[in-house]
Amino acid sequence: MSDQPTYTVPKIWTWNKENGGEFAHINRPIAGATHEKELPIGRHALQLYSLATPNGVKVTVLLEELLARGISGAEYDAWLINIREGAQFGSGFVQLNPNSKIPALWDRSGPTPIRLFESGAILLYLAEKFGAFLPTAPAARAECLSWLMWQMGSAPYLGGGFGHFYAYAPVKMEYAIDRFAMEVKRQLDVLDQRLAQSEYLAGPDYTIADIAVWPWYGVLAQGLVYGAGEFLQVEAYKNLQRWTQLIAARPAVQRGRMVNRVHGDPASQLRERHEASDFDTHTQDKRAPLG
Numbered sequence: 054m055s056d057q058p059t060y061t062v063p064k065i066w067t068w069n070k071e072n073g074g075e076f077a078h079i080n081r082p083i084a085g086a087t088h089e090k091e092l093p094i095g096r097h098a099l100q101l102y103s104l105a106t107p108n109g110v111k112v113t114v115l116l117e118e119l120l121a122r123g124i125s126g127a128e129y130d131a132w133l134i135n136i137r138e139g140a141q142f143g144s145g146f147v148q149l150n151p152n153s154k155i156p157a158l159w160d161r162s163g164p165t166p167i168r169l170f171e172s173g174a175i176l177l178y179l180a181e182k183f184g185a186f187l188p189t190a191p192a193a194r195a196e197c198l199s200w201l202m203w204q205m206g207s208a209p210y211l212g213g214g215f216g217h218f219y220a221y222a223p224v225k226m227e228y229a230i231d232r233f234a235m236e237v238k239r240q241l242d243v244l245d246q247r248l249a250q251s252e253y254l255a256g257p258d259y260t261i262a263d264i265a266v267w268p269w270y271g272v273l274a275q276g277l278v279y280g281a282g283e284f285l286q287v288e289a290y291k292n293l294q295r296w297t298q299l300i301a302a303r304p305a306v307q308r309g310r311m312v313n314r315v316h317g318d319p320a321s322q323l324r325e326r327h328e329a330s331d332f333d334t335h336t337q338d339k340r341a342p343l344g
Contacts, residue, residue: 079139084151090143094161095130095327102134102146103156105314107212107268108172112156113326114309115176115186115264120329121305124183126162131312131326173205176261186261197255200262203243208269210236220279234285237273241290244270248292252299263300268310271297308332 068082094100099116103109119127134140134155141153150157150170158175160167160182169175177198180187188194215233218226244266247254254262274290274297276282288294300306311323311332323331 079136079141084147084153085142086144086147087139087142088144090140090145092143092145092149092159093132094159095132097128097130097327098160098162099127099129100159100161101129101131101156102149102158103131103313104134104136105310105312106136106155107208107272108154109156109313110268110310111172111265112158112175112179113312114268114306115179115261117305117309117312118264118303119179119183119185122185124185127179127183128329129326133313133315133324135315171205173201173265176201176265180261186259186264188255188258188260193256193258197260197262200247200254201265204262204265204269207240211240211269211273215281216279219281219284238285241270241274241285241287241293244296245290245293248296253296259300263296267297267300267306271300275301 070081092100092102101112101116103112105113113131116127116129134146134157136155140146141150141155146157147153149159149168152170154170156172156175157168157170160169160178169178177187188197210233215230215237218229218233222229244254251257253259254266270293272278273281273285274287274293276287282288311321312326313324314322315324316322326332
């Protein structure tokens with residue numbers, strides 16, 4: 054660590070947008086819209102505005118799981134909000150989510166539209182609205198909600214912490230990478246020990262707790278994010294690997310991962326989704342240009 058440049062903390066912090074790494078152009082210390090742009094509205098009651106980050110995938114997976122159960126009220130339009138292009142700072146999106154983060158959802162099924170933001174809140178709302186993937190017995194419900202909130206509190210250490218310093222920061226810092234790698238491995242061990250006791254996180258049934266955790270930690274366990282599978286020795290977590298593969302095999306999960314996806318194999322991308330048949334017809338000429 055002695056080779057690292059010394060940083061002297063200034064008396065007053067100032068914003069230096071040249072020092073933000075890969076995401077410098079979309080991060081800023083103020084809230085609010087940067088430009089006028091209304092959100093499109095499709096024909097379904099549920100209007101989702103998102104991107105296939107782990108938080109976005111949570112919601113599309115749940116919606117696809119609800120539809121797979123025959124719950125027609127879960128039909129939805131999924132509109133792409135490309136955060137790398139600053140679409141989250143458009144006036145219509147800021148009205149929907151003043152925090153300017155994806156995903157966000159309008160439920161227009163009633164006389165007054167209901168806005169929803171924060172992925173965990175959206176999962177809980179939809180599970181309660183449709184009576185699925187959320188246990189009703191008090192003890193089982195408490196276990197499910199505990200793991201849901203665990204994910205909401207833990208993932209920032211994985212994404213904004215480990216992921217940022219390991220993969221995206223303009224300068225590699227041993228202290229930061231070591232600090233967050235230690236915490237991520239502790240979290241992986243928490244999950245592995247729990248899944249040694251139970252088929253799913255909340256018990257014997259698949260719930261919104263699994264749907265929330267899998268896009269973050271399941272995908273990490275598959276070695277598909279940050280190129281950090283070997284670094285974190287994810288194969289050592291055998292119970293986590295069993296659970297990861299179990300969920301990855303679900304057709305609704307596979308569909309949900311495709312929605313609003315803008316990277317990877319073009320065959321895995323469904324940039325916008327408006328009907329179930331879009332999964333069958335998303336040939337190159339049906340998608341927006343890549344890039």
